[in-house]
Every structure is written in structure tokens, then in C-alpha cells.
Amino acid sequence: MQRTTGSDRSTPEVAVTSGRALTAGILAAFFLYSLAYYWPAYLAPRYRDDYESVSRxxxxxxxxxxxxxxxxLLPATGDDHFRYGSGLIYTDPFxxxxxxxxxxxxxxxxxxxxxxxxxxxxxxxLTTGWESGRLVKLRDRISRQ
Structure with missing residues (x-):
């Protein structure tokens, strides 16, 4: 049986230790990136009042x-094709x-x-940008046609 020296035994251990350190470093980098990029949006959302074109x-x-x-009735044509959801969030399903x-x-x-x-x-x-708007009775609009 051949006896190994200390330097022969340490090579695999060094590779395992460096692999673990590299893995830990990559995971730490991902964690720090998510901490800096994703968590602020959850803690203080940027789209509080106009998220995905839905507004109060x-x-x-x-x-x-x-x-x-x-x-x-909310407009659903042209540039406003998606903004009708602004009212649907307040509508009772029944x-x-x-x-x-x-x-x-x-x-x-x-x-x-x-x-x-x-x-x-x-x-x-509505006005441009949905900053304000006015209501018109629909019966009046139909009788004018």
C-alpha cells in the first residue's frame, strides 16, 4: 500500500472548499441583487396609484x-384600450x-x-392621461344621434 503525502490529500479538499465558496459567493450575489432591485419595489411600490394603467x-x-x-361606461378604444380596468376593480361581481x-x-x-x-x-x-374626466348621461348621447 502506498502512503500519500499531505499535499496529495489536500488537492481534492481545496477543490471542494473552493467550489463551496464559489457557490456561496454566487448565491450571496443573487441575494444582494434581489435585495437591491426587487425588495424596494415590494416595500414601497413605484406604481401605487397607476399600476398597469389602472387608477383610482x-x-x-x-x-x-x-x-x-x-x-x-369607461372608454376601451384607441390608447385607452386597457384602462377600462380602472372601474372593474370597484365593481361587485354580482x-x-x-x-x-x-x-x-x-x-x-x-x-x-x-x-x-x-x-x-x-x-x-376622460381627459388626456386620465388625470380627470366628466360624466355624460348616456340617454342624452343617444338622443342626439
């Missing part, structure tokens, strides 16, 4: 202007809330008037 502004305007039960929001599908106004006879129906006309 339409609901604030509508709830302050409408008394009673109403259906509010349509029992005081104000119900829906997408304004152009040409379907009469169908909506027929389906919601007990609610006042408004169209939300």
Missing part, C-alpha cells in the same frame, strides 16, 4: 358626482354595488339601456 381617479370622480345606482363599471362597446348603447332599466347610465369622458 375614475372611481373618485364617479362616486363624488353620482348619487343613486348607476352604470358607468353587480350589487352602487356604481357598476363596464367597457364602452361602441354601438351597444341601446342594448345596455335595455339590460339595466333601474340604473342611471353614464359615459365617462
Amino acid at each position: 381617479r375614475p372611481h373618485a370622480i364617479c362616486s363624488g358626482s353620482i348619487s343613486g345606482r348607476a352604470l358607468v 353587480l350589487g354595488s352602487r356604481i357598476v363599471y363596464a367597457r364602452n362597446l361602441l354601438g351597444e348603447e341601446q342594448c345596455i339601456l335595455d339590460k339595466f332599466p333601474t340604473r342611471a347610465i353614464y359615459s365617462f369622458i
Whole structure:
């Protein structure tokens, strides 16, 4: 049996130790990167008031202007094709809330008037950037056509 020297035995141990150190270093780098990049967004979100084009502004305007039960149609065309979700986050799935929001599908106004006879129906006309808007009764808009 051949006897090994200390230098022969240390080579595999050094490789294992350096591999563990390298793995620990990579994991620490990933952790520090996530700590600097991802966690601040969770602790203080950057999109608090306008996350993915969904804003509280339409609901604030509508709830302050409408008394009673109403259906509010939000625009869903052009640059605003995705922003109709701003109202849907406040809509009860069973349509029992005081104000119900829906997408304004152009040409379907009469169908909506027929389906919601007990609610006042408004169209939300917004300004550029959804900073503010105004409400127009839908029945008035149809009678002007």
C-alpha cells in the first residue's frame, strides 16, 4: 500500500472548499441583487396609484358626482384600450354595488339601456392621461344621434 503525502490529500479538499465558496459567493450575489432591485419595489411600490394603467381617479370622480345606482361606461378604444380596468376593480361581481363599471362597446348603447332599466347610465369622458374626466348621461348621447 502506498502512503500519500499531505499535499496529495489536500488537492481534492481545496477543490471542494473552493467550489463551496464559489457557490456561496454566487448565491450571496443573487441575494444582494434581489435585495437591491426587487425588495424596494415590494416595500414601497413605484406604481401605487397607476399600476398597469389602472387608477383610482375614475372611481373618485364617479362616486363624488353620482348619487343613486348607476352604470358607468369607461372608454376601451384607441390608447385607452386597457384602462377600462380602472372601474372593474370597484365593481361587485354580482353587480350589487352602487356604481357598476363596464367597457364602452361602441354601438351597444341601446342594448345596455335595455339590460339595466333601474340604473342611471353614464359615459365617462376622460381627459388626456386620465388625470380627470366628466360624466355624460348616456340617454342624452343617444338622443342626439
